[in-house]
Amino acid sequence: MSCCRSGPPDFKAKESRNLRARRIAGLFQKEGYIFNGVIKQAENLFFYYILEKPISLNEKLLLGEAVSEYGWRVSQQGRKLYFIPKAISKGAAIEYICGREGKEAAAGAGDAVLDWDFLQHCRHRFVPAHGELVAEPSINDFTLTINKGVLAGEEIVRKFISLVPQEV
Numbered sequence: 001m002s003c004c005r006s007g008p009p010d011f012k013a014k015e016s017r018n019l020r021a022r023r024i025a026g027l028f029q030k031e032g033y034i035f036n037g038v039i040k041q042a043e044n045l046f047f048y049y050i051l052e053k054p055i056s057l058n059e060k061l062l063l064g065e066a067v068s069e070y071g072w073r074v075s076q077q078g079r080k081l082y083f084i085p086k087a088i089s090k091g092a093a094i095e096y097i098c099g100r101e102g103k104e105a106a107a108g109a110g111d112a113v114l115d116w117d118f119l120q121h122c123r124h125r126f127v128p129a130h131g132e133l134v135a136e137p138s139i140n141d142f143t144l145t146i147n148k149g150v151l152a153g154e155e156i157v158r159k160f161i162s163l164v165p166q167e168v
Contacts, residue, residue: 024067024083031066035081046084054079057135075114077132084114091117107163109156113139126159128152 028035037051054076055063064074067083075082094105098121108115108122111131116139119125125142127133129152134144143159145152 024070024072027066027070033063037079037081045088046082048080048082051079051081055081073114075112075132077112082114089117090115091121094118094121107160109160124159124163126156128156 027033035049035051036053037049039047039049041047060074060076060081063081067074071086073084073086075084090110094108098105105122107124107126108119109126109128110116110119111128111133113132113136116133116136119127119142126145127142128145128148130148133139133142145155147155
């Protein structure tokens, strides 16, 4: 089995991700960033903080600039502050699938800034009124739901269904 010549197939990638996460944590310490909350790691892919209280949009933008040059992105969803490598991307995934299949993504829905790279590949883009994307002034090329929460999800499903040609 060729995948095991130099150890388990994911070992080097996993260690590389851990090293990058430690570098970002070191950057926070060096620059004096203090997060009041608990840090969590998600399957050695990315990490996030569960904050005592959310940070401001301005603080999030400054953090985003600081970590971007290291290949990371920032997303805040309520009290959760996510730091995710740029390589982990829904946009890259949908671009690959559409290219492989020779198709265009018809519709998509997302609430987080991290969903925007995916939504850009969709002809119809739906964002719930409670979503993080709503607060981003530079992103506005989408259909916003009237409702929030579960009702927003139901509204999006109805919009998806309306896009599908109905048989007579």
